[in-house]
Amino acid sequence: MEYKISNRLKIGAIVLIILGLFGVGYGFVDSHGYTEENITERLAEEHDAHGGGHVTESHGDEHAEEAHVESVAHAEEGHGDEAHGAEAEGHKMSHEEHVLHQIHNRPYSALYVAAFFFFMIALGVLAFYAIQYAAQAGWSPVLFRVMEGITSYVLPGGLIVLAIAFVADKHIFIWMDPDVVAHDALIQGKSGWLNKTGFMIRGLIFLGGWSLYRYFSRKFSIAQDNADDNRNFKKNFRISAAFLVFYIYTESMMSWDWIMSVDPHWFSTLFGWYVFASMFVSGITVIAMVTIYLKSKGLLEFVNDSHIHDLAKFMFGISIFWTYLWFSQFMLIWYSNIPEEVTYFVTRIEDYRLPFFGMVAMNFVFPLLLLMNSDYKRINWFVIMAGIVILCGHYVDIFNMIMPATVGDRWFIGIPEIGSIMLFAGIFLFIVFTALGKAPLLVKRNPFIKESEHFHY
Template identity: 35%
Template sequence: MAEEQFQFTSKAKKTISIIAIVGVVLLGLGIFFTASDSGHSEQSGHQTEDTMDNLPVVADDLEDAHATEDIDQKHFGEPEHGEGEHAGAEHGEEHASWLKRIYANLWINNMYFVGLALLGVFFVAIQYVSQAGWSASLIRIPMSFSSWLPIGGALTLLIFLLGGHDIFHWTHDYLYVEGTDAYDEIIAGKRGYLNTPFFIGRMIVYFAVWYLMFRFIRKKSLEEDLKGGQDYFFRLRALSAIFIVFFAVTSSTAAWDWILSIDTHWFSTMFGWYVFASWWVTALAAITLVTVILKENGYLKIVTTGVLHDLGKFVFAFSIFWTYIWFSQFMLIYYSNMPEETIYFIERLSSDHYSKVFFVNLILNFFFPFLVFMPRDSKRHTVFLKIVTIIVLIGHWFDFYLMITPGVMKEDGGFGFLEIGMALIFGAAFLFVALRSLSKIPLVAKNHPMIEEAKHHHVF
């Protein structure tokens, strides 16, 4: 079989550059408008306070006001004025809402694309462990996604170091000072696990092992291209099995660390599965979309309609699986009669900012792919495959937005130019890295033992 090589053309690079430039412009506009709105809100708030200070108030009204203020402070867990220099210093470190929104969006996009890169390795590992033949013709596509892992790891650490206090409430020291009104018994009880040194340590271990395993798998796969034989396949199967075991644990703990701990008081036994399901469907949609586009541009002649059909079936099936986890997470809370845990959903359903996104999330990620992919023929036509996978990719970005933004921004969240611009910049960067990686290796694993099965894979 002739070796097939992807050419990362100047036209493709120009298109990606345009996407990135549009993203930068939208991000700049978004920051400008958001900062302006924040400044107007603060100025309006100060004017209101000055007006209230000038109003005559009787003694009884003052007592009622102080009583209400005390209740509000206890309810929201904020320290009272004059509590101590420590708490005041901590509060002084909190940034304006527009900067906090930037950190939130950095975290959303980073988590989204880290998952896409990580699940690229997982897809490859699953194919080797299950000895799948149908996917041998496209195994290099998810492998190229994983080249983002070191960049994603560096960004995860950098964003946490710069904006960790804004993203993660548990990082504030005043929450652990006993005897103060700011002391949080629930968060303090989790300090053995949720503390900055251990958090960063876990982060480094996760990315280091994930990336090293990816490099080993990629190296052996490329050696297989040169030398052939079944020995490489069995080595790859063993390496993939080790990776899957490590992934099974760390994908859940990473979801707890990086997303669940944003809502520190809330917990869910389904959350690790939920994040995995969202990552997995995103990766399947991305693999399908890239495969279809490459095939339409004259590449991957070996990929049959049956292979595309199977990719469509996977997107269809795991969209249903994601919805099952989505429903089960709330159902378990209801069935266990834990009304205090419904706060996670109440915050998202009762807010003007998030309620619409809550239902859009379900429409894009379940109803649309379910209804379009239900007919058999729709999974065999590239037009339908492209439309559905693009919608799913956008839909699961909104899923991560809904997981992260309400916990970080509370009632100050929003969606506009800032969010779109940031997503376009990250998307362009990820696409550049993935396509550049893909252009450096043979597009098809020509000596894969299952390549003949892939060539003749048909679904009738």
């Protein structure tokens, strides 16, 4: 049973990439249309266009916020005093420079959010694939080639994320700005870990380990097709068990580096698990959607409603697990009300209320309502609909993690964000479906393949 990427799918992926490039390019051109010379005029135009709305500085920049409070206090105390008037004018200029910095950060952040989102889907699938081998699951071998196709994006997707982080530099990670570090004792204390060289070296180590596992697992999987014994399967079992230990550690460190460090003053001990839950449910959702698509094309004839039902159960169950972690992190920090911790959520509730609470609805309420009924888990179009909601919700989740620290309240899901999604969706689809065409879609000689083919309940 062979699959070859259709010309229509190729063209669609290429069109997405081209449209995405235009959107990303527009984002950079538009953001750099704001300069120090015209920022006051353009902000005044925005002020009038929004009915006199107030433009505030980013809560993500704690030093700017403190400077703002101090300057306003001085200005209020010195009505009519020329010295205080000068101070107020100095604040005005520093605030405008800060807004300019946020605007310039936006296209980099939009690219980074979309790049990480599609990368984490592939990494989540890789973890799920390894779990199936390590657990010697009997229901899932008919889905192995779908998983292997999706995980082909791990290496290119991860390299893209690292490349964006390297180029964006201080536009995303404020600790990469030497001027900020020089005046921030807390970041200085973390500089042994938070430095650009260490960031890149760790990133390459993470990617190297994940990609090596994917390479050898795929190699042993294909070799098993023509083997007359189970040696390749046993090798896959052993390396999958070892990989999961490596993955548990490196996924947590990756989440600290690639996401949590955009807010270098804040940390959560649950963060690694939280990001894992997001990538895990997103990856399983994409497995289900790709499987349903291939089945609709007359392929994967051994995949039945019970397989889709099991995938939908994982989508439902991991959505509940994600909600548990989200609430545990939010409730404990909010209830303790420690200023340096709670500011993370205060910022998001004040400036990102719609995406913050909308993300909770999409990632918890919708999966709960759509997938609780067992019969609905067997209806393909229903699983696809639930999957679209889940994927949109987890994109917004990553958006909420990155944007408050980089663009503050200057956020908007517009052309740069949509263009970035289209760009990486096109790259993802092209790489994944090309990989799917390089081997038969059904594994052979797997000791559990007959059990998987006849899986029913």
